[in-house]
């Protein structure tokens with residue numbers, strides 16, 4: 001099906017995507033936040049459509065959820081509301097439907113070029129959890145820091161290992177992030193020092209956003225999770241490796257991680273991802289009953305990370321991997337997270353952990369790509385063929401993640417996630 | 433100075449305390465949340481006082497901060513506003529001041545017995561961090577699980593170790609908490625099992641609530657933290673020791689902790705605590721510059737934990753300890769937390785970690801009191817002198833924490849924190 005809104009070939013946002021986000025119109029005097037979906041190179045302001053009575057279905061005609069400042073209320077309405085919104089928007093935006101197409105005033109007010117808006121965080125995130133679900137990533141890290149013969153921790157094959165993250169420092173794509181100051185133990189030193197982090201890394205992750213929540217004390221099964229997860233997006237778990245290494249035993253990462261986490265602006269719904277569903281990795285040994293799935297699946301999402309080194313005009317793709325490589329599914333993460341009764345709320349963010357694949361070229365962070373600093377990554381420095389090398393990131397380097405689902409069955413157009421982009425700014429404090 | 437509101441001898445809430453909280457009046461049809469302070473056995477509804485024009489100072493006369501549903505806005509106004517509120521309320525509630533005392537209608541509407549209100553969480557908590565700042569606790573845990581000769585992790589004396597916690601499951605005092613289900617590795621087993629937690633513990637902690645926040649990328653020094661922290665309260669970091677033990681390497685506690693964290697209802701301000709200020713523990717080796725304090729101090733707060741075992745009518749105090757035993761101060765926790773640029777917001781909660789003292793009777797959790805289950809704790813089962821024994825908590829056991837500052841200089845009345853009380857309910861799921 002085509003839209004009356006132009007969708008360039010290969011766009012991340014054809015009519016079968018319709019990812020949800022939040023934006024501000026650059027032209028708005030009051031800079032209010034507007035909820036929207038993406039189509040081609042435009043955003044569609046859902047609040048204006050709702051105010052104009054375009055959502056005529058049984059659920060969405062009874063609420064003003066799209067006129068609010070966050071998507072959380074809409075997400076909390078549950079999957080029937082999400083599917084009703086998708087059906088209504090698919091119809092409204094299709095070439096054959098005149099209701100919006102022929103209402104010039106509404107169409108021009110509500111459908112705005114992406115260049116004329118500033119994307120915001122796509123949800124109000126009350127709690128953020130980061131998991132560690134790539135076996136390749138866990139094996140690589142365990143091999144570097146412990147012992148290749150016992151690279152995986154004893155619990156790793158039995159549960160999706162995760163830890164609570166910091167919400168306040170989650171920033172949208174496009175925002176610069178500042179190299180952190182911190183405490184670290186220099187190699188061969190006996191006492192720690194403080195100073196700017198010397199090992200700024202990215203972690204290429206995907207994350208899910210919870211739609212439906214659960215009450216405290218009421219676990220969600222993996223099967224139920226399929227209809228509780230609203231959608232997926234990209235996540236850069238910016239990491240300060242030297243700070244992290246010194247602080248993390250025994251209570252886990254803290255200042256190594258909490259200075260910035262960056263997400264892409266668009267939540268691609270599970271309904272849009274449905275044609276790209278695929279089997280998830282086989283699990284051996286079998287998992288405990290609370291982690292079992294009657295229809296174990298993930299999605300075939302090709303991921304990449306690229307770096308434009310400081311001063312360069314071109315980017316170099318440093319890794320290409322795929323969501324399907326993960327050992328644990330998002331549904332299992334939800335089941336584990338809630339197994340003890342922990343309550344998830346609409347808008348909560350669950351990161352997958354670094355998505356690394358089986359090949360050397362599929363490693364999702366510089367720690368792995370450089371094997372702990374032992375081998376450098378070469379980046380194009382300019383159109384003349386010059387090259388710069390990196391172990392970790394330099395001030396001014398810009399990191400961009402992209403994600404695409406290609407080649408749906410039956411000619412379903414491929415869909416994408418937009419970018420998760422951030423530039424590393426110099427540490428703000430030369431001494432303390 | 434006395435208040436015209438009766439304050440019983442030994443009350444936690446004399447006129448020099450005035451802790452802040454949030455409550456609902458049981459008689460309210462709309463059950464709206466009201467911001468309040470405690471005095472004697474009453475609460476004072478700040479919204480009604482503000483609406484009546486009682487806050488005549490330069491800051492608070494210009495806002496309607498006390499008519500909101502959370503204290504966060506008031507806290508975000510900063511220390512001058514907190515001090516103005518304290519000065520105004522001290523005057524308004526004093527015996528010699530007629531403005532409120534003689535306004536019968538306002539007085540009866542705004543000053544309500546604590547028995548007629550239900551206390552809520554005292555702030556909207558956007559992020560929660562738990563630290564691990566008692567050297568006695570860290571040493572005891574390290575001795576049990578590792579080696580008494582190397583009980584403290586290498587970083588422990590150099591930074592306040594902490595980890596991010598879960599906000600959604602923070603509940604107010606009085607709420608029941610449900611024994612979690614989870615995954616654990618039985619002793620001498622080679623694979624894990626799932627089932628109800630067999631090792632439910634409390635952790636006796638204090639916490640600070642941030643008043644002023646900081647921008648992402650702008651650290652707060654330990655000295656600045658003194659005026660950024662709004663106040664202190666009690667915190668029970670409910671812990672599932674068997675789940676925690678199996679999950680926590682290498683990324684820290686997760687489901688062992690996220691099923692419930694309980695806080696006392698009243699935030700005692702640093703201004704109220706000022707007469708009870710004392711020196712903090714000496715630190716050796718010296719800390720790095722970013723953790724240094726020009727006026728290193730804590731507060732002399734006596735803490736206790738008591739248990740009323742299931743079916744019993746009386747409680748047994750199982751530990752008595754003191755905030756002053758902590759090795760790291762709240763000011764240092766704030767400085768460390770923000771050192772890399774992490775932003776704290778008004779209402780953010782920073783737990784101290786289990787407060788254990790040097791003596792065996794000063795251990796702040798059952799894990800330590802029973803030395804990992806090796807020695808049982810005896811609890812009075814009834815007025816006839818019967819005794820029951822516990823290693824960990826049984827269904828129906830109720831845990832109560834209390835905190836008091838006694839014997840201020842110059843005859844300042846002692847102040848208290850109210851209770852942090854919670855009963856352990858049975859696991860809700862017999863199988864999955």
Ligand SMILES: [Ca+2]
Nearest residue numbers: 203237353354
């Ligand atoms: Ca991560």
Ligand SMILES: [Ca+2]
Nearest residue numbers: 635669785786
């Ligand atoms: Ca704790």
Ligand SMILES: [Mg+2]
Nearest residue numbers: 237257260261
């Ligand atoms: Mg991060």
Ligand SMILES: [Mg+2]
Nearest residue numbers: 669689692693
């Ligand atoms: Mg807890």
Ligand code: NI
Nearest residue numbers: 474543544545
């Ligand atoms: Ni009365």
